[in-house]
Amino acid sequence: MAGRRRKTTDNPSATGPAGSPAEGLLPADFDLADLYGAHGSEDDEDLDDAAVLVPPVRLLPETELAAAALEVPLLARAVRLARWATPERPVDELGDLLEPDREAAARFLGLAPAEGEVAEEAVLEAMRAWSLAGDLELVLLLTAEDGRRVAAPSDELAPVEKGDPEAVLELWLTAADIVAEVAVEIEPLDDEPETGGDADEERAEELVAQFEEVQEEASELLDEALQVLYEATAFTEPGQETMPLGVLAALLVVPEGEEPDEEMLGDITDVMVALDPMLADLAEIGLVEYQPIDPELFDEEEEGEGAVREPAEAGEPLDEAEAARFGLVRLTPLGQYGIRQWLLEDGFDAPLVGEYATGDAAALLQGVAEAGNVLPEQEIRAWLAEREPLPAARELLAASRGADRIAPLRRMLCQLALNELGGAAEPAAREVLEDPELGGGARAWLVSRGATDVPAPERVMVLWTMVDTFAGQLLENEGDAAVLRELIAGLPVTDNPASFFGELWRVEHPFTAEVLEAVGELHVDRGVAKEARKAAFKARSRG
Numbered sequence: 001m002a003g004r005r006r007k008t009t010d011n012p013s014a015t016g017p018a019g020s021p022a023e024g025l026l027p028a029d030f031d032l033a034d035l036y037g038a039h040g041s042e043d044d045e046d047l048d049d050a051a052v053l054v055p056p057v058r059l060l061p062e063t064e065l066a067a068a069a070l071e072v073p074l075l076a077r078a079v080r081l082a083r084w085a086t087p088e089r090p091v092d093e094l095g096d097l098l099e100p101d102r103e104a105a106a107r108f109l110g111l112a113p114a115e116g117e118v119a120e121e122a123v124l125e126a127m128r129a130w131s132l133a134g135d136l137e138l139v140l141l142l143t144a145e146d147g148r149r150v151a152a153p154s155d156e157l158a159p160v161e162k163g164d165p166e167a168v169l170e171l172w173l174t175a176a177d178i179v180a181e182v183a184v185e186i187e188p189l190d191d192e193p194e195t196g197g198d199a200d201e202e203r204a205e206e207l208v209a210q211f212e213e214v215q216e217e218a219s220e221l222l223d224e225a226l227q228v229l230y231e232a233t234a235f236t237e238p239g240q241e242t243m244p245l246g247v248l249a250a251l252l253v254v255p256e257g258e259e260p261d262e263e264m265l266g267d268i269t270d271v272m273v274a275l276d277p278m279l280a281d282l283a284e285i286g287l288v289e290y291q292p293i294d295p296e297l298f299d300e301e302e303e304g305e306g307a308v309r310e311p312a313e314a315g316e317p318l319d320e321a322e323a324a325r326f327g328l329v330r331l332t333p334l335g336q337y338g339i340r341q342w343l344l345e346d347g348f349d350a351p352l353v354g355e356y357a358t359g360d361a362a363a364l365l366q367g368v369a370e371a372g373n374v375l376p377e378q379e380i381r382a383w384l385a386e387r388e389p390l391p392a393a394r395e396l397l398a399a400s401r402g403a404d405r406i407a408p409l410r411r412m413l414c415q416l417a418l419n420e421l422g423g424a425a426e427p428a429a430r431e432v433l434e435d436p437e438l439g440g441g442a443r444a445w446l447v448s449r450g451a452t453d454v455p456a457p458e459r460v461m462v463l464w465t466m467v468d469t470f471a472g473q474l475l476e477n478e479g480d481a482a483v484l485r486e487l488i489a490g491l492p493v494t495d496n497p498a499s500f501f502g503e504l505w506r507v508e509h510p511f512t513a514e515v516l517e518a519v520g521e522l523h524v525d526r527g528v529a530k531e532a533r534k535a536a537f538k539a540r541s542r543g
Contacts, residue, residue, distance in 0.1 A: 053373035054227075055234035056351040057340065060333045066165040068334050069172035072286035077109050077129035078175070082138035082157050084108050088150040095134050095141050095151060096127065105130060135178050136171055169337070176285050176338045183281035184218040221271065222278050224252055229288070229331040230339045234375070245272050245279075245293065245327030272327060279329055287335040294325035349373060357382035361392070361399035369409040369475075380417045389424035393417070397428055401437050403510055411441060412472035418445055426451075440465025463507045466491075471511035474518060485522045497528045501535035505542075513539035 059065070070076060084105065090098050097105060102123050106112040109129065111122035133139050138160070139151045159167035228251050233241055249271035254260045260268065276293045283290040331339070343350040356367035356379045364383045368376050384392055400407070400414035418425045429446055432438040433455070440461045446454045457465070470487065477483040494500050505516060513536050520533030 054343070054348075054350055055231060056353045056355070056373065056375055056378070057230070057234050057336055058353040058378070059337055059340070062165040062169060065334060065337050066163060066168035066172075068332075069168050069286065070160075070163065072172070072284075072334075074129060074132060074179075074284050075172060075175055075286070077126070078133040078136060078138060079157070079160055080109060081105055081126070081130050082133045082153050083161065085133075085139050085151050086153055088142070088144070088152040091141065091149050091151045093149060095149075097130055097151075102127060132175060132178065136174055138171075172286070172334065173338055173341055176282075176287050179281055179285040179287075180222070183278040184215055184222055186214050186218045218274065218278065221252070221274060225275055225279075226331070226335075226339055228252065229329065230336065233331055233336055242289075242328050242330040244323060245275065245329055248329060249275065276327060279327075282335075286332055287338055289330045289332055291324060291328040293327045297325060353378045354382040355379075357386075361395040365396065365399050365410040365413050366406065368413055369406045376413055376416060377420070380413070380420055384417065384420055389421050390428060393421050393425035393428035394431070397432055397438055397442075401435075405510065406475070407437075408468050408472035408511060409475045411438070411468060412476065415441060415445060423449070436461065436464065437468070441469070459503075460507075463503055464509055467504065467507050467509045467512050467515050470515045470518075471509070474511065474514060481522060484518060485524070488519050488522050489524065491519065491523075493525075493528050497525075497531040501531045505535035505539040 060068075070079070089101055092098060103112070103118040106118050106122040106126040107114055109126055111125050112118040130139075134141070134151070136156070137154055138157050140154045142150050142152055144150050156167070156171070160171055225248055228248060229241075229243065232243060246268065249268045250260065252271055253267045254264050258264075272293065279288055279290045280292050282288045340350045340352075351373055353375060356364050356371065356374065359367075361383075364379065368374050368379050387395075396414045396417050400411045402410065418429065426446065426449070429442040432442050435442070440457055443454050443457055444465070470491075473487050474484070477487070492500075501516065505512060516532050516536035516539055520529050520536055523529040523532060
């Protein structure tokens with residue numbers, strides 16, 4: 001499945017691992033170690049040169065996440081039953097409630113009427129909640145003085161009931177772990193062996209191996225699906241995160257740029273059917289919102305009227321309601337939090353939007369410029385949201401000065417910030433028109449906004465700004481020859497390239513030689529490329 005890519009909607013500064021453009025391989029295409037930047041031994045020759053990084057996400061405040069966790073029905077029932085056990089409840093050796101209390105628990109949870117018969121489904125649901133309470137250690141198994149086995153609330157319960165965010169989220173995350181493990185427990189289709197005899201023993205071992213293989217495959221599939229959903233929350237506008245199950249399955253199956261063939265369509269269907277019960281399980285703990293595949297689609301398949309297929313297979317566009325019958329899934333804010341915590345626990349990089357927006361302008365620009373895993377526009381917006389526009393513009397412009405190796409990229413990011421500020425930044429831009437490092441960019445920005453009273457810059461400033469701008473692009477798009485070649489083609493090389501580069505190599509800028517070398521390597525005109533290489537040699541010699 002390698003080779004699929006998804007373009008981001010963020011600014012081109014949203015670089016990949018090597019400063020590549022805002023385009024990232026789908027998480028499902030990689031093992032976790034490759035995806036999230038956790039590398040093994042340096043001697044491992046199979047590792048890529050650079051890790052593929054998961055994009056930053058924006059989480060709700062922990063107080064809101066904790067409140068949402070306590071509203072998850074399955075977890076809420078487990079908490080209520082744990083307190084219901086006060087001071088103690090008799091249980092069997094496995095910790096399950098005894099028969100009389102099972103119906104009482106169902107009634108207590110409102111799953112059954114106060115009087116009359118209690119449905120078996122209500123009892124099963126109550127027992128699921130009780131089992132979860134035990135797994136979460138909200139109730140503890142004890143031995144009474146008379147030898148009876150009893151269960152009583154633990155000390156873990158009180159902070160959860162009080163809504164302590166840390167306690168609640170830790171509890172929910174543990175519950176999500178448990179549910180996710182159960183979700184992938186898919187039994188093999190083979191029959192169980194009969195007992196007795198060496199043949200039966202060998203068959204039992206085969207079935208165990210088969211079970212482990214099937215469960216591992218299911219776990220990997222669910223991981224890949226959750227990775228794609230996690231990435232979608234970073235690049236999708238709020239409210240647009242819901243994904244058709246068929247689209248999710250196709251992202252896991254079909255390589256980019258290819259139309260699904262018959263085999264792939266079958267694989268998409270298989271993936272949809274495999275994910276359907278697993279996502280339904282995760283929905284019960286609030287990790288996803290999920291509308292499952294309409295069961296009637298299976299009946300239609302059996303009757304020969306159709307099949308459980310990705311909607312695009314039908315050959316005709318479906319309306320929204322019909323398409324929803326094939327399943328819809330959305331990662332919830334709790335799900336975002338949970339997946340990120342799992343990644344952090346495993347030692348992977350899973351940043352948050354706004355991590356570089358807590359300091360001053362220098363920290364913002366330098367941090368974003370040096371980071372390989374960041375969405376620049378979102379960081380800039382988060383930083384600007386806490387500041388007055390004009391002072392912020394002045395601070396950003398001041399922070400973008402410098403002759404260090406990252407300075408050109410800082411100035412490019414400053415331009416992005418000015419675009420976000422709009423007209424409010426114009427006075428600050430006009431204040432730096434004569435600045436040798438900022439004047440050229442400020443003039444270009446003002447002109448792009450329609451200003452007609454901006455004085456033309458001197459030739460020295462024009463050339464310096466040209467080198468600086470191209471240096472920023474080199475830093476931004478390092479290693480992407482196609483992007484750099486397109487930029488190079490736009491250089492204002494005259495009919496006399498020797499004259500143009502004769503000026504350019506004299507520019508006092510730390511990236512002059514590297515810019516000229518890039519032009520010499522990638523320009524499609526051999527004559528222009530030759531002059532650029534000669535100029536690069538002169539720039540190096542001068543240094």
